[in-house]
Amino acid sequence: MNPGIVYGLGLGPGAADLMSVRADRLLRAARHVAYFRKAGRPGQARRIVEGLIPAGAAEHPMDYPVTTEIPLDDPRYNATLSAFYERCAARLRSLAEAGADVVVLCEGDPFLYGSFMHLHARLAGVVPVQVVPGIPGMSAAWTASGQPITWGDDVLTVLPGTLPEDRLTAAIRAADAVVVMKIGRHLPRLRRALAAAGRAEAAVLVEYAAMPEERVTPLADYPGDHAPYFSIALVHGQGRRP
Amino acid sequence: MNPGIVYGLGLGPGAADLMSVRADRLLRAARHVAYFRKAGRPGQARRIVEGLIPAGAAEHPMDYPVTTEIPLDDPRYNATLSAFYERCAARLRSLAEAGADVVVLCEGDPFLYGSFMHLHARLAGVVPVQVVPGIPGMSAAWTASGQPITWGDDVLTVLPGTLPEDRLTAAIRAADAVVVMKIGRHLPRLRRALAAAGRAEAAVLVEYAAMPEERVTPLADYPGDHAPYFSIALVHGQGRRP
Numbered sequence: 001m002n003p004g005i006v007y008g009l010g011l012g013p014g015a016a017d018l019m020s021v022r023a024d025r026l027l028r029a030a031r032h033v034a035y036f037r038k039a040g041r042p043g044q045a046r047r048i049v050e051g052l053i054p055a056g057a058a059e060h061p062m063d064y065p066v067t068t069e070i071p072l073d074d075p076r077y078n079a080t081l082s083a084f085y086e087r088c089a090a091r092l093r094s095l096a097e098a099g100a101d102v103v104v105l106c107e108g109d110p111f112l113y114g115s116f117m118h119l120h121a122r123l124a125g126v127v128p129v130q131v132v133p134g135i136p137g138m139s140a141a142w143t144a145s146g147q148p149i150t151w152g153d154d155v156l157t158v159l160p161g162t163l164p165e166d167r168l169t170a171a172i173r174a175a176d177a178v179v180v181m182k183i184g185r186h187l188p189r190l191r192r193a194l195a196a197a198g199r200a201e202a203a204v205l206v207e208y209a210a211m212p213e214e215r216v217t218p219l220a221d222y223p224g225d226h227a228p229y230f231s232i233a234l235v236h237g238q239g240r241r242p
Numbered sequence: 243m244n245p246g247i248v249y250g251l252g253l254g255p256g257a258a259d260l261m262s263v264r265a266d267r268l269l270r271a272a273r274h275v276a277y278f279r280k281a282g283r284p285g286q287a288r289r290i291v292e293g294l295i296p297a298g299a300a301e302h303p304m305d306y307p308v309t310t311e312i313p314l315d316d317p318r319y320n321a322t323l324s325a326f327y328e329r330c331a332a333r334l335r336s337l338a339e340a341g342a343d344v345v346v347l348c349e350g351d352p353f354l355y356g357s358f359m360h361l362h363a364r365l366a367g368v369v370p371v372q373v374v375p376g377i378p379g380m381s382a383a384w385t386a387s388g389q390p391i392t393w394g395d396d397v398l399t400v401l402p403g404t405l406p407e408d409r410l411t412a413a414i415r416a417a418d419a420v421v422v423m424k425i426g427r428h429l430p431r432l433r434r435a436l437a438a439a440g441r442a443e444a445a446v447l448v449e450y451a452a453m454p455e456e457r458v459t460p461l462a463d464y465p466g467d468h469a470p471y472f473s474i475a476l477v478h479g480q481g482r483r484p
Contacts, residue, residue, distance in 0.1 A: 013375070017264040020254065020377065024263050072482075081484035109381045110390075112398075117390035118484060124388070133255070133385045133452075135262065139351045139375040146366070148352075148359040153405055155413055156354075158398040171397055174416060210375075240314075241360065242323035 003127050004096040007103045008110040008120060010134020011048045013210040014230070018140065019048075023132050026103055027052050032095055034060035034088075035105040036115050044230070045105035060095075060102070062088045072162070081118075089122035096127035108137045113160070113181060138179045140209035141232040145216050150177045154237030161186040161233075168193035177237030178203075183227040190233060191219070199235050207231045245369050246338040249345045250352040250362060252376020253290045255452040256472070260382065261290075265374050268345055269294050274337055276302035276330075277347040278357050286472070287347035302337075302344070304330045314404070323360075331364035338369035350379045355402070355423060380421045382451035383474040387458050392419045396479030403428040403475075410435035419479030420445075425469040432475060433461070441477050449473045 007026055012018035019027070027033070033053050037043025043061065053059070065084045070077040095102050110116040110131050123129050138158065142149040150156050157175035159168060161183040172178050172193055180190055183205075194200040203219035208230045219233060227233075249268055254260035261269070269275070275295050279285025285303065295301070307326050312319040337344050352358040352373050365371050380400065384391040392398050399417035401410060403425040414420050414435055422432055425447075436442040445461035450472045461475060469475075 010377075010381075012262065015264075017267070018262045018375065020260045021263055021266050022257075022259040025259070078482075078484045085484060109377070109385075111384050111392075112381065112390070113392050113396075114390075117393065120390070121483065131385050133260065133377050133381040135252075135351070135375050135377050136381065139252075139354065139378065142353050143351075143373050143375045148354070148356075148362070150353075150355050150400075151359065153402045154355075155402070155405070155409075156400040157417070158392075158400070160395045160397070162395050163397070167397075171416065174413065175399070240320075241363065242320045242327060 001099045004099050004101040005128045005130055006092050006096050006119070006123055007101065008106055008116040008129065008131040009103050010106050010109045010132050011045060012135040013108060013137045013140030014044070014048055014208070015210045016048055016050075016052060018135050018210055020132060020134065023134065024052070026132065028054060030054060030057050030101070030103040032058050032060060032100050032102040033105065034062060034092060034102055036062045036064060039063040039065075045107050048107070049105060060091065085118040085122060089119050092119060093123060093127055096123075106134065109134045112136050137209060137230070138181065138232055141179070141206040142234055142236075144206050144209045144214050145204055145234055145236070147236050149179070149234065150237045150239065152240030154239040156237065161190050165189050165193050169196045172197035172199055172235070175235075176239055178233075178235040180233040183231050183233060184229060185226050187227050188225050194219070194235070202235050204234050205231055206234060243341045246341050246343040247370045247372055248334050248338050248361070248365055249343065250348050250358040250371065250373040251345050252348050252351045252374050253287060254377040255350060255379045255382030256286070256290055256450070257452045258290055258292075258294060260377050260452055262374060262376065265376065266294070268374065270296060272296060272299050272343070272345040274300050274302060274342050274344040275347065276304060276334060276344055278304045278306060281305040281307075287349050290349070291347060302333065327360040327364060331361050334361060335365060335369055338365075348376065351376045354378050379451060379472070380423070380474055383421070383448040384476055384478075386448050386451045386456050387446055387476055387478070389478050391421070391476065392479045392481065394482030396481035398479065403432050407431050407435050411438045414439035414441055414477070417477075418481055420475075420477040422475040425473050425475060426471060427468050429469050430467050436461070436477070444477045446476050447473055448476060
């Protein structure tokens with residue numbers, strides 16, 4: 001028997017019609033659909049495809065055993081997640097080895113800060129794996145902002161908001177255009193880094209890009225010390241333009 | 243009469259089925275389709291949508307008056323391009339003011355190093371303009387490479403290969419993951435910058451990502467001093483992974 005294919009399906013930023021035609025076709029023909037979610041929540045990836053999964057397809061939710069309960073630098077964090085990804089990969093592997101194709105739903109683009117890469121690292125070379133790229137969340141964020149992120153020869157740097165403050169500051173200072181992902185409770189540190197780099201007034205916060213709750217706010221006017229999970233901060237490049 | 247809408251339609255990296263469902267629907271219903279191209283060439287954006295433009299739709303090619311004939315730092319370059327974009331914007335504006343929707347084909351994502359932004363800057367606030375994001379060429383490049391571009395807290399920097407060598411070197415040194423666009427005849431300078439930053443052995447060159455001619459080569463093995471227009475160099479991040 002030929003093994004099935006495990007597809008890492010980039011769903012794009014959050015609107016179902018921003019999925020690629022290829023992803024849409026694969027999804028509508030799927031017999032097995034897997035997705036990550038926080039335990040007890042429906043999961044954002046699953047939410048995007050609501051109404052598109054064929055009747056009778058088997059769903060395989062993969063519940064994160066931990067999100068923010070254990071600090072990232074605690075060795076138990078890596079050990080717990082590693083065991084979790086091993087279990088998920090084994091489950092997908094056995095489906096593929098039994099001849100079934102499996103579609104794994106991935107928010108944004110699977111190979112840009114996504115959880116699917118941890119399955120890919122365990123399955124590539126073992127069973128057939130194909131990745132379908134998706135529109136990254138950051139593309140939807142700069143589209144929502146109404147301004148191009150880069151002009152001419154602008155340098156664009158994409159930063160996780162989880163970085164130490166000095167590294168954030170240095171990277172913001174060196175770049176023309178900046179995207180900051182994974183902000184959450186790290187917002188006060190990001191504000192300090194932007195101010196130290198002289199870019200605080202230029203930054204905007206985009207919440208829920210491409211979703212019904214989409215909102216764009218100058219970061220200086222954004223209240224509070226916490227941004228929702230689906231938030232991206234932007235500093236637009238100002239390069240050469242004819 | 244209500245004005246028409248000018249759509250900046252992100253087509254994605256080059257395969258028609260990597261266009262979003264939204265872009266596909268807008269294109270298949272289009273009555274006016276505009277696109278940039280090098281004079282005398284069919285144009286990459288137009289090539290991507292071959293067979294998808296409805297019969298009877300009017301096509302509006304916009305032929306660049308100059309590409310590499312005048313150096314970027316010659317004032318005539320900016321003046322020539324500026325006048326060109328003004329003419330193109332006026333043409334789209336008159337269509338929209340006559341009530342017609344116009345779809346402008348954009349390779350990749352319209353707001354990431356695209357020519358559409360020069361029309362957007364001239365039309366936004368004058369007639370209705372809507373941008374449909376697309377999968378950036380770089381997403382297809384790292385997908386083609388078979389490896390995630392970023393892990394964990396990796397910093398990703400996107401660089402135009404047209405930058406001076408010292409700036410390339412510093413940016414490559416500071417980043418975990420690197421994408422270099424617009425390489426062309428600047429390949430020898432990029433090689434020197436990568437070597438100076440200690441990353442020459444880690445770099446790959448992806449040509450024609452998501453197109454039939456797609457090819458991935460370690461940059462150290464890539465012959466010659468010139469990369470084709472549709473080439474992107476990558477250095478993958480190697481960050482934390484459970």
